[in-house]
Amino acid sequence: MQTTTVHSGGDGYAFVVDDRGLLHQAGFGPAIERHVAALSPELPAGLYPLAHPSWDQEPLRAPALRVTHADGATTTHLRVEHVETVDEPGGSGGAGGEAGSSPGLTIVLVDDGRPLEVRLHFRPEPHGVLRQWVEVVNRQDRPVTLHEVAAAAPLLRDSGAHLTHFGGDWAAEWTPTWEPVTLGTRLLESRGGVRPHLQRSPFFLLAPDGPATEITGTVVAGMLAWGGNVRFGFERSAHPVVRVWCGHNPFAAEYVLDPGEVFTTPEMCWAWSTEGVGPLSRRLHRWARERVVRDGDTVRPIVVNNWEATGFAFDEQRLVDLVDDTSDLGAELFLLDDGWFGDAHPRDDDDAGLGDWTVDPGKLPNGLTPVAERARERGVRFGLWLEPEMVNPGSSCYEHHPDWVVGQPGRPRREERQQLVLDVLQPEVADFVAGVFDRTLEATPGITYVKWDANRAMTDAGSPMLGADRQSNFWVDHARATWDVMATVATRHPDLTLMLCASGGGRVDVGTMRWFHEVWLSDNTDPLDRVRMQWAASHFLPALAVGAHVTRWGGRPVAFGCAVAMSARFGFDLDTRALTPHEREVCRRAVGVYRRVRPLVQHGDLYRLVSPFEGDADRAALAYLAPDRSAAVVFAYQLTARAGAADAGAALDPSHAGGLDALHVDGLDPDRDYAVTEIDLAAGDTDRGVTTGAALAGSGLAWPLTSATTARIWHLRPPT
Numbered sequence: 001m002q003t004t005t006v007h008s009g010g011d012g013y014a015f016v017v018d019d020r021g022l023l024h025q026a027g028f029g030p031a032i033e034r035h036v037a038a039l040s041p042e043l044p045a046g047l048y049p050l051a052h053p054s055w056d057q058e059p060l061r062a063p064a065l066r067v068t069h070a071d072g073a074t075t076t077h078l079r080v081e082h083v084e085t086v087d088e089p090g091g092s093g094g095a096g097g098e099a100g101s102s103p104g105l106t107i108v109l110v111d112d113g114r115p116l117e118v119r120l121h122f123r124p125e126p127h128g129v130l131r132q133w134v135e136v137v138n139r140q141d142r143p144v145t146l147h148e149v150a151a152a153a154p155l156l157r158d159s160g161a162h163l164t165h166f167g168g169d170w171a172a173e174w175t176p177t178w179e180p181v182t183l184g185t186r187l188l189e190s191r192g193g194v195r196p197h198l199q200r201s202p203f204f205l206l207a208p209d210g211p212a213t214e215i216t217g218t219v220v221a222g223m224l225a226w227g228g229n230v231r232f233g234f235e236r237s238a239h240p241v242v243r244v245w246c247g248h249n250p251f252a253a254e255y256v257l258d259p260g261e262v263f264t265t266p267e268m269c270w271a272w273s274t275e276g277v278g279p280l281s282r283r284l285h286r287w288a289r290e291r292v293v294r295d296g297d298t299v300r301p302i303v304v305n306n307w308e309a310t311g312f313a314f315d316e317q318r319l320v321d322l323v324d325d326t327s328d329l330g331a332e333l334f335l336l337d338d339g340w341f342g343d344a345h346p347r348d349d350d351d352a353g354l355g356d357w358t359v360d361p362g363k364l365p366n367g368l369t370p371v372a373e374r375a376r377e378r379g380v381r382f383g384l385w386l387e388p389e390m391v392n393p394g395s396s397c398y399e400h401h402p403d404w405v406v407g408q409p410g411r412p413r414r415e416e417r418q419q420l421v422l423d424v425l426q427p428e429v430a431d432f433v434a435g436v437f438d439r440t441l442e443a444t445p446g447i448t449y450v451k452w453d454a455n456r457a458m459t460d461a462g463s464p465m466l467g468a469d470r471q472s473n474f475w476v477d478h479a480r481a482t483w484d485v486m487a488t489v490a491t492r493h494p495d496l497t498l499m500l501c502a503s504g505g506g507r508v509d510v511g512t513m514r515w516f517h518e519v520w521l522s523d524n525t526d527p528l529d530r531v532r533m534q535w536a537a538s539h540f541l542p543a544l545a546v547g548a549h550v551t552r553w554g555g556r557p558v559a560f561g562c563a564v565a566m567s568a569r570f571g572f573d574l575d576t577r578a579l580t581p582h583e584r585e586v587c588r589r590a591v592g593v594y595r596r597v598r599p600l601v602q603h604g605d606l607y608r609l610v611s612p613f614e615g616d617a618d619r620a621a622l623a624y625l626a627p628d629r630s631a632a633v634v635f636a637y638q639l640t641a642r643a644g645a646a647d648a649g650a651a652l653d654p655s656h657a658g659g660l661d662a663l664h665v666d667g668l669d670p671d672r673d674y675a676v677t678e679i680d681l682a683a684g685d686t687d688r689g690v691t692t693g694a695a696l697a698g699s700g701l702a703w704p705l706t707s708a709t710t711a712r713i714w715h716l717r718p719p720t
């Protein structure tokens with residue numbers, strides 16, 4: 001039996017081809033070569049499950065590919081035509097990639113009765129990540145219709161398979177669900193179009209042998225690189241195996257493919273761990289910093305945003321004051337949010353102005369230059385909010401170009417937040433959208449950061465650029481056209497820092513993020529909720545890419561809000577003039593501490609220590625360690641008050657922690673000494689002496705918190 005494997009750092013796929021040319025999956029998982037070595041060589045290839053079944057190859061199961069051919073045939077029977085290994089310089093397996101990875105692989109399949117070619121691509125990435133995607137080539141003389149085209153459809157053995165997935169809605173992004181994979185099919189999907197990930201984060205964890213912990217268990221991370229609607233399907237049969245389909249959501253999105261054209265699916269990325277989710281996340285963070293977000297090796301600034309402080313109501317003086325406060329707090333970038341634009345249709349609320357990207361002369365008669373200039377004087381960077389893909393009917397843009405928007409012929413346009421989506425399938429509209437950046441940056445020199453927002457779901461999908469018989473192509477084509485615009489903007493403005501936002505975390509995937517430096521995870525900035533949300537996202541996203549701002553959401557103590565936001569890309573979004581003197585001191589202290597621990601948070605290794613979802617779910621703790629283990633920062637959060645807890649003051653000495661309520665810090669070098677500074681943002685720093693990594697892991701730090709919404713930070717450094 002001739003087996004072909006493709007793997008990243010050992011983890012990946014094994015395939016066999018039977019004597020009829022059918023492609024079978026001989027394995028999908030960790031240590032794939034060892035798995036293959038253990039296979040029985042005399043077992044006929046045909047006994048392994050089909051690797052990428054098309055409709056009718058497994059008639060009773062949902063297919064990975066379903067096509068209506070040019071002659072009306074609805075079945076597809078794929079045979080292997082040939083297999084190519086691919087050495088991609090600069091990052092994939094083999095020559096260019098991680099040591100111990102295989103070269104990339106492309107398996108070319110053809111239908112046995114009609115000219116249709118299907119190419120399965122697999123490319124190893126660094127840090128044990130494997131990318132895969134599918135191309136379908138129509139070699140027929142008329143269009144074919146693609147009803148289902150999964151980017152990936154592996155089979156996993158099921159010994160009590162357990163799924164963790166994330167979804168929600170506005171202000172409830174990244175809500176996790178843990179569930180066993182049960183008999184039947186579990187579909188997870190989104191339909192939000194331009195902000196699809198509000199409902200469904202395109203990430204999951206699947207543990208074939210039952211729930212994994214931070215340090216134990218086999219688990220695979222699945223990540224779809226797609227800025228449009230997504231779908232994951234988990235079909236468990238009684239055998240017991242789970243077939244997992246991943247790809248764009250084909251709901252109402254059949255794709256009509258013309259002769260000679262190639263349909264390319266989004267990429268699905270996989271990474272395995274046999275030692276729980278902790279090591280998996282740390283590898284994914286490294287991968288994301290190197291291969292997903294832009295400039296992942298750079299330090300991210302501390303941001304002050306004005307949205308929660310002012311909403312649409314500000315003038316030049318208010319902004320200048322905020323710039324002054326940005327500098328006074330020690331923050332590094334002032335971000336002016338929504339509301340600065342709209343000349344004929346002032347953006348005084350969300351009724352008007354989108355599309356008219358010129359400064360509102362009523363609000364800012366001197367333009368943005370005085371604000372940018374003040375920022376320059378105070379040594380603060382200046383950032384600006386744009387929502388370039390959208391238009392209000394109340395705008396000059398719409399008055400001049402009512403035909404630029406997405407819609408259905410002959411039907412009224414459906415507004416959401418009083419706005420419509422620009423149809424970037426029209427070349428002049430795509431030019432306009434990309435040009436918004438050129439014109440805005442040219443009009444006000446000094447803008448070095450843009451928050452790119454998108455505040456409505458896609459409805460009424462349709463474009464005059466597609467024929468009457470091609471309108472269902474819209475969902476895929478529009479997502480791709482949007483990516484083209486993003487690529488144009490990133491290429492034209494390579495030094496511009498970009499934040500990806502869509503009503504909060506409506507656009508967070510490892511494909512779209514390649515043009516962005518960071519994401520806005522959610523508009524929900526209540527630090528109590530944020531502890532959980534950031535925890536969930538931390539399974540995949542590195543902290544430097546997760547914007548986290550201190551606001552008044554939830555009415556929590558500012559010190560608690562700071563401590564929570566400091567565990568990601570730190571910033572503020574509150575009325576700095578309304579801070580009490582004590583709160584201002586807390587914020588300034590937080591900035592000082594963040595500057596010291598920032599290299600650890602933004603480029604260190606994350607250890608999730610105490611889960612806010614487990615036990616009494618009343619606290620959480622996490623640590624970021626220097627890659628060489630010489631230093632660390634530990635964050636501890638008390639979420640709700642602890643009944644009957646010991647007096648906090650008695651438990652402050654780390655050397656006394658063992659018998660009390662201990663916080664064990666994993667990952668440190670047991671033989672090293674660490675100087676421990678305990679930081680209470682509300683009160684100040686306390687030197688806790690020197691202790692070893694072994695003691696910090698063993699007896700641990702004493703848990704000093706008892707009251708709700710309190711926090712502690714420990715900075716562990718080499719003793720001087």
Ligand code: DGJ
Pocket residue numbers: 307337338385453455501502503504520522523
């Ligand atoms: C939604 C974003 O998530 C908010 O942070 C803010 O920028 C508003 N849009 C502005 O309209």
